[in-house]
Amino acid sequence: MQQKLMFDEVIRAYVHGYFPMGDPEDGKVYWCQPRMRAVVPLESYRPSRVVAGLTRRSAFDVCVNRDFEKVIRSCAEPRKHEKETWISEEIIEVFMALHHHGFAHSVECYRGEEIAGGLYGIALGGAFFGESMFYRQPNASKVAFDWLIGHLKAKGYALLDAQIMNPHLASLGAVEIAHAAYMEQLLHALSKKIHFI
Numbered sequence: 001m002q003q004k005l006m007f008d009e010v011i012r013a014y015v016h017g018y019f020p021m022g023d024p025e026d027g028k029v030y031w032c033q034p035r036m037r038a039v040v041p042l043e044s045y046r047p048s049r050v051v052a053g054l055t056r057r058s059a060f061d062v063c064v065n066r067d068f069e070k071v072i073r074s075c076a077e078p079r080k081h082e083k084e085t086w087i088s089e090e091i092i093e094v095f096m097a098l099h100h101h102g103f104a105h106s107v108e109c110y111r112g113e114e115i116a117g118g119l120y121g122i123a124l125g126g127a128f129f130g131e132s133m134f135y136r137q138p139n140a141s142k143v144a145f146d147w148l149i150g151h152l153k154a155k156g157y158a159l160l161d162a163q164i165m166n167p168h169l170a171s172l173g174a175v176e177i178a179h180a181a182y183m184e185q186l187l188h189a190l191s192k193k194i195h196f197i
Helices: 006-017 049-055 068-077 088-098 140-155 167-170 179-190
Strands: 020-022 029-032 036-039 061-064 104-111 114-122 127-135 159-165 175-178
Touching: 006 020, 006 114, 020 088, 036 049, 036 104, 036 179, 049 140, 061 140, 068 088, 068 104, 068 114, 068 127, 088 104, 104 140, 104 159, 114 140, 127 179, 159 179, 167 179
Parallel strands: 127 159
Antiparallel strands: 020 029, 036 159, 036 175, 061 104, 104 114, 114 127
């Protein structure tokens, strides 16, 4: 029988450069530590003109931790052309515990009472580990991401970890760095004492 994933185990993993991913085929959770890590340099980030315009016009109401479970479950829904997701029920359960203990947070965009998009991740010290994002209305997740960047900069965060590079992350300003460089940035970020909210 597989041992249940515990929230303190997940925190220790992030501190040492690992993150969990569920395998939809065998249902197990695996620890990942990629050779190249995707990060978003906070100071060089620039929103697209569309996102900047939406933010300027307050096209969405941006909230923090209003409905964490709704966000993570929305992120867990398979994308178009995909049948399954890496966000397993076990991952949802442990991240709900992390949220309950003040480590995991969501940023959400609403139009009225309708959630339009959002993202979630873990905050430890001066590091934010972005996990996943989703949208139901165009650019809503990008507006949430733009808000997150501004919040992290204002709070003095040193690292925004995006885990594994893909074209979407590249469009948001993510770059790849070697594992050794990532660990240097991580150790520096973890030395900071910052509360996300």
